[in-house]
Amino acid sequence: EIPIRKICCIGAGYVGGPTCSVLALKCPDIQVTVVDRNELRINQWNSEKLPIYEPGLEEIVKQCRGKNLFFSTDMAPALKEADLIFISVNTPTKTFGLGKGRAADLKFVESCARLIAEVCDRSKIVVEKSTVPVRSAASIVNVLKANTKPGVSYQVLSNPEFLAEGTAVNDLTNPDRVLIGGEESEEGKKAIRALSWVYRHWVSADKIIEMNTWSSELSKLAANAFLAQRISSINAISAVCEATGADVSEVAKAIGLDSRLGPKFLQASVGWGGSCFQKDILNLVYISESLNLTSVAAYWQQVIDMNEYQKSRFGERIVQSMFNTITDKHIAILGFAFKKNTGDTRESPAIHVAKHLLEEGAFLHIFDPKVEKAQILLDLAQWDEESSISIHTDPYEAAKGTHALVVCTEWDQFTVTLTYDYQRMYDSMLKPAFVFDGRKILDHSALAKIGFHVETIGKRHGQGFQDHNWAGTNGI
Ligand code: NAI
CATH class of the missing domain: 3.40.50.720 (NAD(P)-binding Rossmann-like Domain)
Structure with a gap:
């Protein structure tokens, strides 16, 4: 089994910040370091006024910060010592070039993979938490493999985040489900078990669902598409109501x-x-x-x-x-x-x-x-x-x-x-x-x-x- 004592999360945004705060709260035996290249954001996480507002978040950060929860811009040492790395950087829509206006821009995810490969000198589990197109894990594996130091290997997992802003702390504390996608190999299964162990600190086993990586990646896109579709559907009906008196x-x-x-x-x-x-x-x-x-x-x-x-x-x-x-x-x-x-x-x-x-x-x-x-x-x-x-x-x-x-x-x-x-x-x-x-x-x-x-x-x-x-x- 792979022991998880230290976790590093790249991206101290609306996902990385709350997710790691709840993780630190629920796993006192794990040291969690959230890193970001945005110095202002990290300073805010380390200050009295957090960079984002979420009900209940401030209390958790105050309770864990400095104990087993850290925010830093010093990425290399945090990555080096981590057993497991979450990538939760932004994946915006591309604004130019191929797929402009529609495709997800994976440049931040890719640069994380490159940095991990460059600085890490022992094997790690890399977890894709950002929402990404289907088969993105394959690209991360490619970048890691092409740049890996001798004797080092990586397992890449998909673990999309389903928190909703405004209710993030509650969603993280009581998730409807946690998806973990990984490789079918023995090494893949070991990595899945390790991440599953982390969640098992507070999430019951029946809510942790293992699946193939591509299903996990696609499930996140599909879930958001279904949610938005429901609102668009009722909004379409609202136009009919206005025109008819319903x-x-x-x-x-x-x-x-x-x-x-x-x-x-x-x-x-x-x-x-x-x-x-x-x-x-x-x-x-x-x-x-x-x-x-x-x-x-x-x-x-x-x-x-x-x-x-x-x-x-x-x-x-x-x-x-x-x-x-x-x-x-x-x-x-x-x-x-x-x-x-x-x-x-x-x-x-x-x-x-x-x-x-x-x-x-x-x-x-x-x-x-x-x-x-x-x-x-x-x-x-x-x-x-x-x-x-x-x-x-x-x-x-x-x-x-x-x-x-x-x-x-x-x-x-x-x-x-x-x-x-x-x-x-x-x-x-x-x-x-x-x-x-x-x-x-x-x-x-x-x-x-x-x-x-x-x-x-x-x-x-x-x-x-x-x-x-x-x-x-x-x-x-
Ligand atoms: P965000 O923009 O709030 O945070 C991303 C952070 O990553 C920023 O602080 C940025 O400085 C940092 N970053 C980007 N590239 C970096 C790099 N190479 N090295 C270090 N730091 C880097 O984004 P947010 O909202 O947290 O979203 C992150 C991902 O999670 C996205 O893929 C999003 O689709 C997904 N997601 C977002 C949810 C939400 O409610 N906001 C919910 C579920 C998933």
Whole structure:
């Protein structure tokens, strides 16, 4: 058996950081070092204010840091002494060259393999945790083999990560399953057993699933494609609802009660976002095309196209509802993160909506409980902060003097129970005051009672400003 006493993880991002923190918490007998070439990120992991926000994460880091959890930019020594190495670097969509705009860029994964081969002088298990195209492990093996020092050998495993941002600590602590893909050989099996032993510290054996490497790699892409597909499907239905008077919440409830389908991931919204769904589906599309499976590629591409359609539709609806013009109007955006409980804005639908409104000449007042100001300005870089965007740390300040509130993230504090004082916001706004609920989380009849003109996804809106059916409560 291969003893695992030290683990090194390359990539201190949204995956590497939380994964290794939970690993260190659950395995006091293992020393975990997370390395990254980004010095700022490592300094933040070693500081009071962590680089990412995840509920419950800070407590774990504080408990383990300096004991069996370390963050460092000094990669070579950490790699040298590790028995097992996780690669959890980013695998973005290629922005140029072959496969531009669709294929996954594996340059960071490849450079990790090269560095490992260059510095390591004893055999190791290398675990692919990043989401990668099918058969990427073969490329890692090739690079390692071609550069290996004498007497050293590597076993490469696939162990995709299924955590979701916003619930990462819980997902890592209670995973639905852990996939470990590896070679069928005796050496491969030994490596699988070693990684399995690590997880067995806190995950029951029936949840640790061994499979061939390619199945493991493809399962991650397929899982993300299915998840995004479900949201695109309900969003497609939401458009039909708006055109007919059906209510997507009622339809979703009816669908979800079918035990074959279940109620989760049926929430219609402004669209899905995040760093993974789009890039992973594009990757699946690219792989399918490369394999001459054009119908398969077209099928999955449609999941992305539907999401683009949904985001644009929402932006257009805002403009149309506000008398077809928002030029020089002030609009508050509530929520900028791609989902609640994270400060991450990668591929956030809020960016798409904000750009749409800016292009129409609006002035935006943006508030998000967790996203940093600098990040919002970066995401909307082509617009001038002074003239078209202001960023607020207080929702009431953001709402003041605006014509409309646009909810782009489902933060609990915005929600159904109306934690915020919407009457106070209403009183400070220009009239007629609009609310566009892109997440379907607000109490629409309560808002209508205050006097707001409410528009939401998947529910027919009123016929015009004169029509007091604004909240859409009566349908047709
Ligand atoms: P990230 O961008 O937050 O973190 C990646 C880190 O790797 C960065 O800090 C970067 O500086 C570092 N890095 C890149 N190349 C390096 C190199 N050669 N040497 C040292 N450090 C290097 O990315 P994130 O979100 O953690 O994703 C990582 C992988 O996990 C991706 O493949 C992603 O698809 C996958 N994944 C992401 C999930 C998420 O929710 N963010 C969930 C499940 C999988």
